[in-house]
Amino acid sequence: MVSAAIACAFTYFLIYFIDYGFLSWQCLNRPIVVGPIIGLLLGDPLTGITMGASLEAIFMGISAIGGSIPSDCLSGTIIAVAYAILVGGDNAVATGLALAMTIGTVMASLNSVMMALWSGLAPFWENLAQECNPKKFFFINLVVFMIAILPSSVVIFFSVAYGVDGIQAGLAACPAWVTTGLSTAGTMMTSVGFGILLAMIWSADIAVFYFVGFILSKTLSISSLGIAVIGAAIAITYFFIERDIIAKSHASIEASQNNNEPTQKPANTEEEFF
Amino acid sequence: MSDKSINEKNKLEHQSNTDTALTKQEKKTLKSMFLWSHTVFMNFNMTKMQANGFTMTMSPAIQEIYKNDPGGMKEAYARHQAFFNTNAVPFNFIAGICYALEKQCKEGNVPGKTIDAIRASLMGPTAGMFDSLFFNCLRVIAAGIGIGLCTSGNILGTFIFIGMFGVLQSVTKWFLLKFGYTLGTSFIDKVFNSGLMTVATKAVSLLGLIMVGAMTATTVSFPLNWTIAVGEASVSVVDIFNSIYQDILSVILVLIMMGLIKKGHRPLQLIIGLLIFALLGAMIGIF
Numbered sequence: 001m002v003s004a005a006i007a008c009a010f011t012y013f014l015i016y017f018i019d020y021g022f023l024s025w026q027c028l029n030r031p032i033v034v035g036p037i038i039g040l041l042l043g044d045p046l047t048g049i050t051m052g053a054s055l056e057a058i059f060m061g062i063s064a065i066g067g068s069i070p071s072d073c074l075s076g077t078i079i080a081v082a083y084a085i086l087v088g089g090d091n092a093v094a095t096g097l098a099l100a101m102t103i104g105t106v107m108a109s110l111n112s113v114m115m116a117l118w119s120g121l122a123p124f125w126e127n128l129a130q131e132c133n134p135k136k137f138f139f140i141n142l143v144v145f146m147i148a149i150l151p152s153s154v155v156i157f158f159s160v161a162y163g164v165d166g167i168q169a170g171l172a173a174c175p176a177w178v179t180t181g182l183s184t185a186g187t188m189m190t191s192v193g194f195g196i197l198l199a200m201i202w203s204a205d206i207a208v209f210y211f212v213g214f215i216l217s218k219t220l221s222i223s224s225l226g227i228a229v230i231g232a233a234i235a236i237t238y239f240f241i242e243r244d245i246i247a248k249s250h251a252s253i254e255a256s257q258n259n260n261e262p263t264q265k266p267a268n269t270e271e272e273f274f
Numbered sequence: 275m276s277d278k279s280i281n282e283k284n285k286l287e288h289q290s291n292t293d294t295a296l297t298k299q300e301k302k303t304l305k306s307m308f309l310w311s312h313t314v315f316m317n318f319n320m321t322k323m324q325a326n327g328f329t330m331t332m333s334p335a336i337q338e339i340y341k342n343d344p345g346g347m348k349e350a351y352a353r354h355q356a357f358f359n360t361n362a363v364p365f366n367f368i369a370g371i372c373y374a375l376e377k378q379c380k381e382g383n384v385p386g387k388t389i390d391a392i393r394a395s396l397m398g399p400t401a402g403m404f405d406s407l408f409f410n411c412l413r414v415i416a417a418g419i420g421i422g423l424c425t426s427g428n429i430l431g432t433f434i435f436i437g438m439f440g441v442l443q444s445v446t447k448w449f450l451l452k453f454g455y456t457l458g459t460s461f462i463d464k465v466f467n468s469g470l471m472t473v474a475t476k477a478v479s480l481l482g483l484i485m486v487g488a489m490t491a492t493t494v495s496f497p498l499n500w501t502i503a504v505g506e507a508s509v510s511v512v513d514i515f516n517s518i519y520q521d522i523l524s525v526i527l528v529l530i531m532m533g534l535i536k537k538g539h540r541p542l543q544l545i546i547g548l549l550i551f552a553l554l555g556a557m558i559g560i561f
Contacts, residue, residue, distance in 0.1 A: 024314035024327070024362040027440035032420045036432050046427050053424035053431065056417050112320075119321035120549070123542040125329075129351040132344065134333035138313075141326055145316050181556030185549045187495045188527060189320035192544045193357030194490055195531025200356065200390040201479045201486075202532065209480050213487025214525055224488055228399030231484035239477040243470055 004086060005161035007041045008078050013153040015074060021145055029074040031055030031100075038081040051081050051093060055100055072111060075156055076104030082160050103159070109183065111152060116186035118148055122193075209234070296452075299338065304455060306334035307369060308448050314362040321545060323359035328369065335373040339380050350376055353386055358393065363408060364400035366447040368393060370454020371461075378462045388475040394482035398489050413439050496523035500560035511560075 011034070019028040027033065032052045039048015059073040077100060084096035121144065128137055198210070209231075216227045296304070314327040332354045340347035360368065371392060378384040416438035423431030465474045500511040515523050534544055555561045 020315040020318070022312055022316075023440065023444075024312050024365075025440040025443050026315075026362070027436060027443070030417070030435070030439075032417060032424060032435050033432055036424075036429055045429070049424050049427050049429055049432070053421045056421055056424075060414065060417055115318065116320050116549075118317070119319040120542070120545050121317075122319060122321040122325075122545060123540055125317070125322070125326055126352065126355045126541065129329050129355045130348050132336075132347045132351055134330065134337060137333070138330055141313075141317055141330070148317065177556040177559075178553070180561055181553035184497055184556060184561045185552035186320050187497060188548050188552060189545065190323075190357075191490075191494045191524070191528045191531045192541055192548065193321045193323065193325075194486060194494065194528045195535050195544070196541060197357045197390070197394055198483075198486055198528065198532040199535045201387065201394055201482045202536075203476070203479065206476065206480045206483060209483040210487040210490075211525070213484035213489075214491045215487075216484070217488035217491035218521055222488075224398040224402040224485070224492075227484060227488045228395070228481075231395070231481040234484070235477040235481040238480060239470070239473055242473040242476075243468070246470065246473070 001086070002161050004042055004082060005157045008038065008082050008160045009153045009157035011037060011041065012075060012078055012156045013149050016149045016152070017146065021142075031059055031073055031077040034074060034077040035081050038078055039085065042082060042085045044085045047085055047093065048081055051084060051096065052077065054097055055080060058097070058101065059104070071101055071104035072108040073100075073104055075107035075152065076100035076102075078156060079103045079159055086160075107152060107155070109179075110155065112186050113179070113182045114148065114151060116182055116189050119189045119192075296455075300455070303334045303338045303373070304370070304451055307331055307373065308366070308451055310334065311366050311369060311447055311451065312444070314365055321541070322355065322357050324365070325355050325358050328358045328365070329354050331365070331369045332372060332376075335369075335376055339376050343380065346380060349386060350379070353389055354393075356390065356393065358397060360397040360401040361404035361408065363443050363446050364396075364404045364450060366451035367400065367454040368396050370451040370456075371396070371458035374455050374458025374462060377459075378466065383466050384462060384471060385475055388471070388478055391475065391479040391482035395478060395485045398485040408439070408443065412442070490524060490528050491521070494524040494528055495521070496527050497561055498523060 015028050015034060015037075019025060032055075035050075035052020035055060036045060036048045039045040039051070042048075055073070055077050059071070059076070080096035080100035080103070083099060084093045087095075128140060131137070202210075213227060213231065216222050216230065217224070222230070310333065311327075311331040313330050314324050316330075317326045318324060329351060332350070336347055336350045336354070340350055354372070372389060375384050375389045375392065379386055379389060416435045419438070420431035420435035423434065465471060498512045498515075501508045502511065512523070519525075531544055535541070552561065
């Protein structure tokens with residue numbers, strides 16, 4: 001049991017490390033890939049492959065939208081397939097499939113709490129980046145990234161080795177206000193990033209468009225591509241109106257210069273000006 | 275006047291010729307950026323999301339451009355540490371544009387603010403477009419084929435899935451990076467030659483503001499759950515704010531954060547402050 005648990009935890013760590021850190025495909029963490037790997041490691045590749053296919057169908061509709069993942073398919077698949085193979089029998093496969101989504105949800109909320117906590121490092125990254133040493137930046141990123149995956153890997157180890165019930169009991173023992181507070185902080189953290197971004201592009205004469213964007217999305221529920229088209233239309237119109245104003249003011253300056261030098265032709269060159 | 279315009283036309287032609295064939299240095303930098311662009315999700319966090327991946331992707335370009343300009347290099351690194359979040363594939367398109375813009379920024383043709391605004395305005399729409407293209411279309415097709423094969427116990431399904439959904443992303447990333455770079459170069463040439471950089475910056479900032487507003491609506495939330503008992507009746511605080519405008523609290527939160535940043539507060543103070551605020555709020559039961 002323990003060696004199987006180590007194998008599962010290690011697989012979790014490695015897939016997370018490679019897929020999120022070095023490929024960013026969000027592909028190797030899918031059940032159809034993870035299932036066969038766990039099956040191979042635990043000595044029953046066929047169950048792994050077929051369960052991977054079933055789980056892929058279950059998790060098909062779930063993908064990360066805006067940074068929040070409703071259910072983590074990587075941990076869900078690992079535990080479901082491990083459970084089915086280690087317990088054995090047809091019933092175990094069905095139970096495993098049923099387990100996957102629950103575990104995925106628990107792990108996804110754990111991951112999002114971790115992500116909220118790790119955002120404490122944001123200022124540290126900012127300072128580190130400004131040291132202008134990309135090798136050092138990458139190396140420290142690598143180390144922190146590996147540390148960041150560890151807690152979830154440990155949870156995977158314990159849930160395979162000592163059963164899922166214990167983990168759920170552990171989570172239930174945690175006072176409700178801690179979990180509520182952390183998840184609330186997670187949803188509010190993004191505002192700091194937006195605050196920094198806004199501070200850079202904010203200027204009073206066009207600031208109202210920030211609220212326009214908010215209303216287009218919140219009240220009219222237009223997709224971001226649609227809002228981009230509306231925004232681009234406004235921006236392009238603004239650009240060409242301003243361009244014409246500048247062209248006219250240049251033309252009038254030119255015209256007054258030409259009046260001083262009557263030998264030159266009147267200014268009909270403003271089309272070539274741009 | 276006419277001489278000047280001929281000169282400008284020559285310059286334009288010259289530049290568009292160089293656009294089509296990338297120099298050795300540009301190819302080297304683009305290749306390096308392509309390799310780094312696979313670290314999008316490394317140390318993804320809720321405050322800056324993909325900022326670390328973007329910094330690493332931009333590092334070859336910044337190192338090349340600001341080789342002899344430590345001050346500019348520092349500014350460029352700070353610029354690309356700002357909040358960033360999009361699909362991992364058009365990530366490269368924006369990085370390519372930023373490479374072209376940084377080059378002009380070094381020359382003093384493009385203000386740094388334009389780069390901030392272009393990053394901010396492109397990430398929302400590209401994310402929506404490519405999320406639906408890759409997650410809702412390509413992955414569903416690849417998974418459909420893969421599931422068909424894997425259900426009968428054929429491991430080939432897994433490999434087809436990785437090839438169709440995974441490897442294809444990398445291939446697309448490379449082409450989008452190059453496309454972004456050439457597009458960025460020609461765009462700047464046109465705008466810069468017309469002498470309208472300040473107007474263009476303002477127009478792009480306008481678009482950026484709209485997109486950040488839209489992203490605020492979809493990603494920031496202020497999950498207040500607070501009712502005050504006034505005698506017999508109870509008043510929900512959220513409803514009061516929502517009756518002013520729906521979810522106005524998340525806008526207020528972002529604007530407060532911006533105000534604090536502009537006042538010179540450090541992001542760490544804000545993050546820790548928010549964390550304490552959320553925990554205390556949850557303890558006394560307003561969340």
